[in-house]
Amino acid sequence: MGIKNAVVERIKNLCKQKNIKFNELATRSGVTPSTVYSMLDERRLDVGIVVLKKLCDGLDITITEFFNDLVFENLEQEIK
Numbered sequence: 001m002g003i004k005n006a007v008v009e010r011i012k013n014l015c016k017q018k019n020i021k022f023n024e025l026a027t028r029s030g031v032t033p034s035t036v037y038s039m040l041d042e043r044r045l046d047v048g049i050v051v052l053k054k055l056c057d058g059l060d061i062t063i064t065e066f067f068n069d070l071v072f073e074n075l076e077q078e079i080k
Contacts, residue, residue, distance in 0.1 A: 002078060007047050008040050008073045014059050014066075029058030 001009075015025055026033040031054055038044060040050070046075060056066050 001071070001074075002076050004041060004045050004047055006075060007052065008042060009071050010066060010069055011055060011069075012042065013069075014061070014080075018057070018059060025055060025058050027058075029054040032054070 011025075014020075015022065019025050020028070023036070024034045026036045031051060035051060036055070039047065039055075052066070053063055055065050059066075
């Protein structure tokens with residue numbers, strides 16, 4: 001799995017665990033819903049670190065906690 005898909009999976013899992021809808025996450029994070037949905041769109045490959053930090057704030061976790069998950073253990077090589 002690549003880093004983008006891992007980030008998307010992690011956000012979705014955290015929202016599910018905390019019972020937070022994506023629109024609510026956007027509101028809590030101070031970003032627009034379209035920003036959240038754009039980040040979750042698997043066709044888009046970019047992940048903005050500032051937006052990711054805001055989402056972590058909205059999820060009430062640190063960025064370290066976000067990346068401290070098994071989904072990030074065995075990422076594929078991004079350079080091909």
